[in-house]
Amino acid sequence: MNRPRPTPQIDPVALAHSLGVPRDYGRVRGLRRVREPAQLATIGRDTQGREQYLAPRAARAWARMREAAMHDSVELEIVSAFRGIEYQLGIVRRKLERGQSMDEILRVSAAPGYSEHHTGRALDITTPGYTALEEEFERSPAFAWLRKNAKLYKFSLSYPRGNRHGIAYEPWHWCWHEKSPRPR
Ligand SMILES: [Zn+2]
DSSP, rough: BBOOOOOSSSOOHHHHHHOOOOHHHHHHTTTTOOOOOOBBBBEOOTTTEEEEEEEEHHHHHHHHHHHHHHTTTOOOOEEEOOHHHHHHHHHHHHHHHHOOOOOOOOHHOOTTTGGGGTTOOEEEEEEEOOOTSSGGGGGGGHHHHHHHHHHGEEEEEEOOOOOOOOOOOOHHHHHHHESSOOOO
């Protein structure tokens, strides 16, 4: 689908900085400001029944990978895929309202403008019998399958244990890279 592109009144990334995201956040974490894709393609529904989207090429790679996993009796389910910068800002604001400090928030959530989910190339994966977005996913057959096969489809784990971005270990978060990703 073509995405409508309204001109936002206020840059959501600037707004996030005004809410307490440190100015040097990107540099310190080794994270880049990312862009949203011009186009998105549907990849089917997530575990909550919501339609999910990725950038077209990542969507095709995901469809092939999911199919191959299914062929090996491994079910890969979508928790979340594309998330816009405005949406991420909403997450951060809700957490602030609930009393979390920005420091705490940025330990688990990327700052708006810096999440791989904005690119339409990243998605969070789960499999039946495991709690979504929990470390226990690393003990699932789906995770073992991904470790072995995801690279064939140009997906890689973005935040392994002890990653240089200081982001919590996320065995469920995989990102499609056109070229082989840099070693982390
Ligand atoms: Zn993720």
